[in-house]
Amino acid sequence: MKLILLIPLIIFITGCNPGDKDNGSDSAALSGEAIYNKNCLGCHGSKGQGLAEDWKVKDANGNYPPPPLNGTAHTWHHSPEQLLYTINKGGVEMGGQMPAFEDLLSEAEKQALIDYIYDLWPKEIQTRYDEMFK
Numbered sequence: 001m002k003l004i005l006l007i008p009l010i011i012f013i014t015g016c017n018p019g020d021k022d023n024g025s026d027s028a029a030l031s032g033e034a035i036y037n038k039n040c041l042g043c044h045g046s047k048g049q050g051l052a053e054d055w056k057v058k059d060a061n062g063n064y065p066p067p068p069l070n071g072t073a074h075t076w077h078h079s080p081e082q083l084l085y086t087i088n089k090g091g092v093e094m095g096g097q098m099p100a101f102e103d104l105l106s107e108a109e110k111q112a113l114i115d116y117i118y119d120l121w122p123k124e125i126q127t128r129y130d131e132m133f134k
């Protein structure tokens with residue numbers, strides 16, 4: 001009898017887990033890469049290399065393209081707090097095009113993204129970043 005009551009409870013609990021379902025077996029650790037691929041890749045390119053030929057040149061609509069995040073642009077000049085701010089607010093405040101993710105991602109997901117972006121950088125940039133911000 002008890003077991004019969006437990007089964008729907010278990011289904012209820014696991015069914016309510018808001019974690020992303022396409023994350024497969026390693027759902028315990030938030031995968032920054034999976035979150036990135038789902039939310040950011042479309043604009044910033046796989047592995048953060050950017051999509052535009054030159055991110056410093058405005059496009060036909062007068063907007064700057066999404067810059068690379070992989071260490072070749074100036075993402076690594078910004079502290080983790082500033083990166084979080086950009087993820088939260090997007091670029092609108094600065095007249096930019098990036099959407100705000102404040103209400104779309106959890107704090108843990110945003111942190112996993114910042115860690116993932118850091119992982120995209122070459123070793124020497126990570127070292128310089130650590131010297132500046134860690």
Ligand code: HEC
Pocket residue numbers: 036039040041042043044064065066067068069073074075076078083086087090091092095096097098099101113
């Ligand atoms: C619709 C396209 C778009 C999406 C989706 C997008 N971005 Fe952006 N991002 C931009 C643009 C364009 C800029 C340049 C500033 C602006 O115009 O808003 C930018 C700027 C940034 C910057 C500042 C880079 C720098 O060198 O200063 C960071 C960090 C960033 N994006 C991270 C992310 C992350 C993380 C995600 C996913 C959660 C994401 N972006 C999703 C378009 C996008």
